[in-house]
Amino acid sequence: MKSSWRLALVAFLIPFVWVPPAAAVSPIAVSGEETGAPLGESFTIWHDPTGAADLAQARTAFEVGEFTPPEGGGSTGLAPGAFWSHFELQNTSSDSIELRLEYIDHQLIFLRAFQASTGEATFRQLVDLSLERPFSERPIPHHRFVVPVALAAGDSAEFFVQYGSHDMGFVFPELRIWSPATLAKSQGLELTVINLIVGGLLVMALIAFVAGVATGGRFFYFYGLHALASIAVWYTVLGFTHQFLLTESFNWRYMSITGAISLLTGLYFAREFLQTRQHTRGFDYLLLFLIVNSVFLLFSAVFGQITLAIISITLALLLYPIVSVVGLVRWYQGAREAAIFTFAWTILVIGLFTQALRDLGVVEHNFVNYYWPAVGSYAEMAVILIAMGVRIRDLRGLKEAAERAHLAQLTQSKEMLEEQVAERTAELEAAKNAAEVEARTDTLTGVDNRRSFITQGQQMLDRCRRESQPLSLAMLDIDHFKAINDQHGHDVGDRALVAFAREVMNLIRDRDLFGRVGGEEFALMFGTDRDGAEQTAQRLVKQIAEIRLEVPDGQVTFTASIGIAHLGEETNLQELLKLADEALYVAKQTGRNRVSVADGS
Numbered sequence: 001m002k003s004s005w006r007l008a009l010v011a012f013l014i015p016f017v018w019v020p021p022a023a024a025v026s027p028i029a030v031s032g033e034e035t036g037a038p039l040g041e042s043f044t045i046w047h048d049p050t051g052a053a054d055l056a057q058a059r060t061a062f063e064v065g066e067f068t069p070p071e072g073g074g075s076t077g078l079a080p081g082a083f084w085s086h087f088e089l090q091n092t093s094s095d096s097i098e099l100r101l102e103y104i105d106h107q108l109i110f111l112r113a114f115q116a117s118t119g120e121a122t123f124r125q126l127v128d129l130s131l132e133r134p135f136s137e138r139p140i141p142h143h144r145f146v147v148p149v150a151l152a153a154g155d156s157a158e159f160f161v162q163y164g165s166h167d168m169g170f171v172f173p174e175l176r177i178w179s180p181a182t183l184a185k186s187q188g189l190e191l192t193v194i195n196l197i198v199g200g201l202l203v204m205a206l207i208a209f210v211a212g213v214a215t216g217g218r219f220f221y222f223y224g225l226h227a228l229a230s231i232a233v234w235y236t237v238l239g240f241t242h243q244f245l246l247t248e249s250f251n252w253r254y255m256s257i258t259g260a261i262s263l264l265t266g267l268y269f270a271r272e273f274l275q276t277r278q279h280t281r282g283f284d285y286l287l288l289f290l291i292v293n294s295v296f297l298l299f300s301a302v303f304g305q306i307t308l309a310i311i312s313i314t315l316a317l318l319l320y321p322i323v324s325v326v327g328l329v330r331w332y333q334g335a336r337e338a339a340i341f342t343f344a345w346t347i348l349v350i351g352l353f354t355q356a357l358r359d360l361g362v363v364e365h366n367f368v369n370y371y372w373p374a375v376g377s378y379a380e381m382a383v384i385l386i387a388m389g390v391r392i393r394d395l396r397g398l399k400e401a402a403e404r405a406h407l408a409q410l411t412q413s414k415e416m417l418e419e420q421v422a423e424r425t426a427e428l429e430a431a432k433n434a435a436e437v438e439a440r441t442d443t444l445t446g447v448d449n450r451r452s453f454i455t456q457g458q459q460m461l462d463r464c465r466r467e468s469q470p471l472s473l474a475m476l477d478i479d480h481f482k483a484i485n486d487q488h489g490h491d492v493g494d495r496a497l498v499a500f501a502r503e504v505m506n507l508i509r510d511r512d513l514f515g516r517v518g519g520e521e522f523a524l525m526f527g528t529d530r531d532g533a534e535q536t537a538q539r540l541v542k543q544i545a546e547i548r549l550e551v552p553d554g555q556v557t558f559t560a561s562i563g564i565a566h567l568g569e570e571t572n573l574q575e576l577l578k579l580a581d582e583a584l585y586v587a588k589q590t591g592r593n594r595v596s597v598a599d600g601s
Contacts, residue, residue: 034177035179083164086161114160201227201377234377268291341384351376503543
């Protein structure tokens with residue numbers, strides 16, 4: 001893989017790789033309750049140096065016996081091209097099961113998996129995963145590559161898996177077998193631990209920056225930057241940056257870039273903390289060389305110069321232990337904090353060296369050596385923080401005062417926020433109520449609009465039918481309304497509608513339902529008997545005829561016609577509206593300014 005900072009470290013260790021004897025291959029029994037056990041010795045691998053072989057070529061290689069048991073401690077070592085693995089799973093349970101096959105490392109560019117049940121000639125592709133694709137394309141949202149597998153009861157399946165790192169890279173052709181539930185639980189625990197480490201590093205960085213502001217010591221700032229760079233490098237290398245931050249445009253170069261920044265800030269901090277410029281001039285030149293080399297590594301990673309990046313990281317990692325030597329020298333010169341620094345720095349160096357041996361296959365991939373570099377980086381920062389404790393002690397008074405001020409500010413901010421939230425809540429509630437009123441109200445007349453009338457009217461009809469109560473529906477229409485608009489203008493027409501609606505509202509009861517259902521058409525529902533409804537309608541006709549609108553050339557009067565339908569066998573409001581509308585039509589045809597009752601009622 002193009003994680004160059006690891007490739008270079010292990011390159012000089014290749015001659016020491018031990019090759020164990022081949023192991024027998026047998027089907028792996030699964031039951032759906034797996035908890036992360038690896039494939040172990042039950043798979044074989046084949047090296048495709050070109051990286052261009054497809055499934056058909058891999059199957060051919062398998063058939064001619066080119067697949068062999070893996071060598072080393074799980075890693076194939078630094079090799080070009082891609083690797084293929086072959087294994088079988090057998091469902092020993094009486095139920096269909098789902099499994100998750102998890103790739104054990106993070107430094108892989110792409111992974112493809114194919115499955116065929118026993119006896120089937122055709123393999124189907126399960127996944128085609130790539131580090132350089134959007135994270136959302138992964139069928140299982142996990143920071144490492146995960147393959148979903150389904151097996152029927154008693155079924156056996158054969159698998160081919162391709163692991164690739166483009167050019168030169170490390171491959172661990174090993175998978176862990178999980179049930180979906182146990183993988184999710186493990187992932188949650190893993191993310192929690194990493195976030196605790198990241199949180200610890202962030203706290204250390206904040207402490208360092210505060211100490212830098214208080215004392216003016218530059219090494220505090222460099223320590224803080226190194227802590228932030230450590231967060232970036234491990235969050236990126238372990239796959240969480242791709243999962244949570246750069247989900248759509250991740251690239252392998254980000255690993256090398258963050259690694260270069262971590263080296264650069266760490267070396268700057270070591271130079272300032274150990275004061276090599278003042279006390280060890282010879283070693284100071286070496287540290288300056290490493291700093292310049294880190295800058296060169298950074299630019300090589302940014303511009304994708306993998307060969308230059310490998311050369312640069314090789315020099316950096318070969319000379320990295322020199323910093324521990326410088327720490328010992330400064331301790332010998334009397335700087336007691338340098339002893340603690342050396343101990344902390346050596347923890348990280350050993351972790352990186354162990355990881356390199358794991359990448360080469362010298363030591364077996366396991367939980368300890370997988371996380372040692374990240375945990376070692378955290379331990380390094382924590383121990384070095386102890387070395388700076390003496391100076392931080394002098395800041396205790398300032399820190400306590402700052403904490404009190406911060407707490408007071410938080411309390412004040414909390415009170416202000418609560419007040420603002422209360423005000424905003426009241427405003428939102430008022431706006432909500434206004435919006436609800438506006439949504440069900442006719443903007444011109446202020447009565448219910450058609451939608452609100454239909455909704456409430458159906459409810460009123462259902463209630464009256466359920467309680468055996470009388471119900472009448474009246475359709476009201478202003479006579480010759482178009483003539484009012486044509487002769488006097490739409491403003492006068494609007495005034496007529498408003499006056500009409502106001503007159504009706506003054507004559508009806510609160511429990512009656514009144515709404516505008518058309519241009520000049522209104523509907524009124526009475527919860528009263530037939531005689532009461534018809535009497536009310538007659539009063540409305542009379543009162544509407546007495547409305548006077550003052551206009552420049554005199555007064556405008558108008559009348560209204562009303563059609564009434566009484567609830568009978570009708571089951572919905574539309575039927576009752578139709579009857580009332582027919583009655584209104586009769587009132588219009590028989591002279592207007594009158595009340596007509598539907599025949600069906």
